Amino acid sequence: MGIAFDVAPDRPENIDTILNGLDRYNPETTAVFQEYVAQQCENQTYDCYANLALLKSYQFNPHLTRDEATTNILVKALTVFPSPDFPLCLSLLPPYVLATTKTTTQSGPPAAGSLAEAVQHLTTLHTQLINADYAAFWSTLDSDDLYADLVADVQGFEEMMRVRIAVVVSQCMQEVDRSVLESWLNLTGAKFDGFVKEVCGWKMNEQGKVAIPLNKENEAKGTVVREDVKFEQFGRMIKRAYEVGA
């Protein structure tokens, strides 16, 4: 059984109470949620459903909006790609932040330091991630100080991204060239070896390839879907058999 979208294992009780009651609309609870977001950044937990409630609160009360909390939520959502969390967060942001030159009279890139600029930068990262263009993701991340600022609050961001990428790789591959994986994880040499061996538990083989143990997702075994036969389907036949017998 998967985990329902509205469930987070580490959610404190007071947050849960707010989320399930009408207090989630109370502007006074934004402070509580902001605190909770900061906590998630700090101790590497994640609660999308609660974060969406904060974004909704901002949506209703734009004057309360704290850009920092918004971008932190988006960065946290990046760490769980390719789940729909990031787009779901975007849906609750004010429409102008994504507006491109095509739809507005305003021309040129958004003003420096604005929320729109930050959101559009993060959207670029998200696009690269969901397109599995990991090498581009890392180089974009390094290309601009703004990125470093945006992810600074989220503890262990790079490590989490590497783990996420490794998960994707383990679902799709049985063996991967070292050079390819190096560019995807943005690690080389001893650091690369350490990550692959200790964090992922994978082995290098003689040809300079990384071998990934088989799991349910990467074995690519043909299956035959068989039909489920329920006893009830034979009900009429059995009834008939009784009648004939009598």
Place this chain on the structure above:
Amino acid sequence: MSVRQAPKYQQNAPERTIDDDSDVEEEALANDYQEQVSYEDGGDYDLDRTGSAGGGPQDLHAQLVAAAQPLEYGASIELKIQSYDSYCALFHYILNSEGPVDIEVPSYYWAWDVIDEFIYQFNSFCAYRQRLAHTQPADKEDDISILRENPNTWGCYSVLNVLYSLIQRSQISEQLAAKKRGEDSALYAGEYGSRNLYQMLGYFSIIGLLRVHCLLGDFSLALKTLDDIELNKRAMFARVMAANFTTYYYVGFSYMMMHRYADALRAFNHILIYVSRTKNFQKNAQFDSITKKNDQMYALVAICVAFYPQRLDDTIHTALREKYGEQLTRMQRGGPEALPIFEELFRAACPKFISPTAPDFDNPQLNVDPVEHHLAIFMEEVKNNMFSPTVRSYLKLYTTMDLKKLAGFLEVDAETLRSWLLVNKQRSRQMRHSEGGLLEGDVVNSSDLDYAMQADLIHVSEAKVGRRLVDWYLRNLARTY
């Protein structure tokens, strides 16, 4: 036009499967239809609409009637604001009188119509206000100044407040939860909830919330709202055609925006099959207006099927081919040429999204149409999936394949193809609902094609569907009786 003008159609027919006895079914439908006609002719609340609803409880009946009536097309802004005020007065009276208000409401339809019309007016008011703020047409300056002065009219908070208050007063959530546990819901109804008026308004307010949350772009909360309602044909909303239709549309749409295409398709299929089976009994003027929403849902089905290839019910499949055959083929082929089709269909089929706050009249460029916003987000998803059909169509032909060779066929470099393969693999894993709340589900492989890469060698595997013998066996056996 919207489902709000849909036929007031009642349906109590039992749950049916494809091979049901169709005579029985049609008879049941015919009976329902009779009921519906008599309802429409009965004039239960078909009284003349009184323009001003400002009076006290004396003309309550007139107010109740007015609340369920659509505003005339092109109503002036004053009329829209006035309508808001009379809704406020009515709901205030119902919610805040001393003790429950003692009136019997005409029918289920009435309660649905009130909530439906209330939200419809809210939705169109917000859309109108946003459009004016964005374009600032010179001939509408009067309207703009009125809107500037009344930023809280049709405010989001007050609309939500009404819906939540109706739900709380009627203790409908508690009642539904009790019913789910198999207990007597009357024990949980309380002073208000035991009355028809509150019970029905509360119930349809839940559906109303689903809709409002979806319009505001909060898709997960929209689905969460339905936690207490069981989606099946015995549910109360299923008795009112328009409510039934609306519910599945918003459930399906919310699922789609959460990238759960299998679940979205299930919701759309359910209601579309239902409509196609009953349409022969709905040949009245009102049926025309449901047709538009119906077409919108087919457009959404086309989008979802393009994302998530699936065998559809024959009726749906035929209708889909008829309405969007060409678009579907192009979307299923994928690639950049398909993007405008996705965009066109999404625009045609999405709800009229709104922003919750009053627009900024001083900065027109900030008031971007929320539809554009959601479209942009959705198109990211489409672009992400753009090359999956191509990849799949090639992989189907092989059991093993060299990455570089396949890249040569596709005229892309090996690194790009490697990324496409990762993307397609991730896309094939989707959350699918099996039981419990609508937000629950399991991650399943949605594709019959699977593969894994051993460095540059792609191993392809296929999930074949075995022969279905039981049905064949039983049918032939029955013939020998």
